[in-house]
Amino acid sequence: MTAETRVRAADDTEAPLVLRGRTVVPGVVEGEALVSHETISGWGGIDPATGTIIERRHELCGVCFTGKILVFPGAKGSSGWSGFFQTTRLLGTAPIGMVFTVTTTKAALGAVVTRVPALSDLDRDPTELLRTGDRIRLDADAGLVTLLRRGPVAE
Amino acid sequence: MILTDDERGMRDGAEGPAVAAAMDLLVRYGEALGAEHLCEVRNVAGTTTQPSPAKARLVAEGGWERAFSVINLDSDETLDVPPMRVPTCQLQQGFGADAHGVPYPAEFVDLQSDAEAFYGRRGVNILATCTPYQVGNLPVRGEHVAWMESSAVVYANSVLGARTNCEGTASTGAASLTGRIPCWGNHHVTNRLGTHLVRADLPVRSFRDWGLFGYFVGDLVQEARPVLVGELARPDLTDLKHLGAAAASSGGIELFHLPGVTPEAPTVEAAFGGRVPEAVGYGPAERRTVYDRLNDQGDREEVDFVLLGCPHASLDQIREAARLLEGRHVEAELWIMAPRALKAVADRSGYTAVIEAAGGRILADSCPAMSRAAPEGTRVFATDSAKQAHYLPAILGIEAWFGTTAECVDAAVTGRWRGELR
Numbered sequence: 001m002t003a004e005t006r007v008r009a010a011d012d013t014e015a016p017l018v019l020r021g022r023t024v025v026p027g028v029v030e031g032e033a034l035v036s037h038e039t040i041s042g043w044g045g046i047d048p049a050t051g052t053i054i055e056r057r058h059e060l061c062g063v064c065f066t067g068k069i070l071v072f073p074g075a076k077g078s079s080g081w082s083g084f085f086q087t088t089r090l091l092g093t094a095p096i097g098m099v100f101t102v103t104t105t106k107a108a109l110g111a112v113v114t115r116v117p118a119l120s121d122l123d124r125d126p127t128e129l130l131r132t133g134d135r136i137r138l139d140a141d142a143g144l145v146t147l148l149r150r151g152p153v154a155e
Numbered sequence: 156m157i158l159t160d161d162e163r164g165m166r167d168g169a170e171g172p173a174v175a176a177a178m179d180l181l182v183r184y185g186e187a188l189g190a191e192h193l194c195e196v197r198n199v200a201g202t203t204t205q206p207s208p209a210k211a212r213l214v215a216e217g218g219w220e221r222a223f224s225v226i227n228l229d230s231d232e233t234l235d236v237p238p239m240r241v242p243t244c245q246l247q248q249g250f251g252a253d254a255h256g257v258p259y260p261a262e263f264v265d266l267q268s269d270a271e272a273f274y275g276r277r278g279v280n281i282l283a284t285c286t287p288y289q290v291g292n293l294p295v296r297g298e299h300v301a302w303m304e305s306s307a308v309v310y311a312n313s314v315l316g317a318r319t320n321c322e323g324t325a326s327t328g329a330a331s332l333t334g335r336i337p338c339w340g341n342h343h344v345t346n347r348l349g350t351h352l353v354r355a356d357l358p359v360r361s362f363r364d365w366g367l368f369g370y371f372v373g374d375l376v377q378e379a380r381p382v383l384v385g386e387l388a389r390p391d392l393t394d395l396k397h398l399g400a401a402a403a404s405s406g407g408i409e410l411f412h413l414p415g416v417t418p419e420a421p422t423v424e425a426a427f428g429g430r431v432p433e434a435v436g437y438g439p440a441e442r443r444t445v446y447d448r449l450n451d452q453g454d455r456e457e458v459d460f461v462l463l464g465c466p467h468a469s470l471d472q473i474r475e476a477a478r479l480l481e482g483r484h485v486e487a488e489l490w491i492m493a494p495r496a497l498k499a500v501a502d503r504s505g506y507t508a509v510i511e512a513a514g515g516r517i518l519a520d521s522c523p524a525m526s527r528a529a530p531e532g533t534r535v536f537a538t539d540s541a542k543q544a545h546y547l548p549a550i551l552g553i554e555a556w557f558g559t560t561a562e563c564v565d566a567a568v569t570g571r572w573r574g575e576l577r
Contacts, residue, residue: 079303082323
């Protein structure tokens with residue numbers, strides 16, 4: 001509720017929404033956000049060949065993350081996580097950036113071997129403040145995520 | 156990150172380019188975590204031999220040196236792979252040549268056999284199981300190790316009191332050549348204290364009970380460290396294996412404490428290192444919810460395939476399956492996954508003969524989820540493993556039933572699922 005209000009106020013005044021976090025993998029990228037409110041599994045959770053989330057109970061089941069900035073709470077499940085995301089890089093289906101809230105070895109190593117800019121431990125919850133389809137700038141060198149433009153509202 | 160002189164030497168190439176690449180990865184990874192330094196390890200459980208399409212392509216391009224460099228060291232160069240610096244074992248992998256009739260690509264069997272020769276020569280122990288702790292790899296309490304495989308990690312931390320994070324393919328590859336891993340998370344004593352108290356308000360006794368309880372706890376606390384109390388029977392290795400694997404599937408649990416059972420929790424207070432939080436209860440309603448969730452991928456009652464042994468079966472589980480199958484004959488395919496070393500004991504003890512006489516089989520090295528292989532035409536499978544019920548529907552696109560070992564064996568014999576939670 002408060003988050004929504006804050007975002008709308010930010011939109012109205014055209015002051016950009018900026019989140020601050022800790023650098024996991026340096027680099028700068030701009031692109032479309034794909035926001036998951038649920039943690040993501042690597043092994044058994046994604047198909048590296050298509051860059052798609054396949055966990056049946058997952059809110060994003062069937063959604064492709066290739067070329068998107070993946071915004072998610074963190075990694076769960078098997079230790080195959082990093083290997084699966086590394087494979088998305090080798091097969092050309094990787095996301096172009098990662099923003100996550102909870103640092104775990106799976107997510108940190110996963111971001112390292114996917115070799116995309118990544119931030120974690122943000123000052124506010126990115127999965128609440130950002131929406132799928134938003135255009136964002138991820139400056140992992142400076143530790144900033146900036147909302148550039150709201151995407152079309154889903155419902 | 157602060158490196159010792161030895162570590163700086165490795166990073167700068169004093170021990171060759173592969174070790175330098177390994178140290179480079181560990182530094183990038185350590186910085187990604189915010190770790191301040193590395194710790195020494197002399198027990199690594201990782202994966203190098205497991206076939207995959209991406210790996211097959213890399214081997215075709217530049218041999219196992221290329222596959223190891225790219226996948227296990229995250230390097231773009233193809234580097235000579237030296238002997239493992241510290242004891243390293245291979246976890247579960249693909250199926251081998253003796254898995255007759257399992258629909259698994261012959262080229263993967265050959266690829267893996269080639270890999271075993273390559274890595275074995277460099278000192279990788281081919282244990283080929285997700286449960287190295289069942290076949291002689293038992294780190295001691297307080298020992299820093301670098302393990303992957305979520306169910307093995309939670310066992311090593313919780314039951315053995317060893318210290319490991321949930322490592323990955325690249326970090327274990329780098330650890331095997333350096334004897335180092337970022338000193339972060341579970342390696343620090345202060346990060347090993349309990350965070351949540353969960354109290355079972357109904358008896359947790361059977362193998363299924365422990366799986367249901369673990370699945371509940373994992374979903375509840377996600378990456379945190381639960382302390383489990385209440386009406387818990389004294390668990391054995393098999394129960395603890397199921398508890399941890401289930402908790403690491405619905406959540407990301409790497410460490411739990413069972414006061415009076417696990418080594419870092421002589422008491423509830425000791426498990427928390429002080430203040431004990433209020434307990435969350437696990438009662439009939441919670442158990443029903445978890446049971447229904449594990450069974451929500453099942454629709455048709457006709458069962459084609461029954462899978463036991465995830466994580467890899469203990470001898471007790473194999474013997475139990477043999478007891479349940481004695482004098483019966485299965486309609487559905489029945490596979491029991493086990494470490495090869497334990498299968499040898501089962502063969503010798505006559506359990507395998509009983510299981511095979513009933514039409515079932517014991518398969519080593521792998522599992523349907525790792526190898527993406529189930530009997531031809533499987534639409535519905537049943538399992539006594541919360542972990543396989545969680546993962547296999549997504550991996551193979553099949554329906555799942557979860558229940559007791561006896562219900563699964565009945566389903567194999569009758570071809571119908573009649574499991575229930577009473």
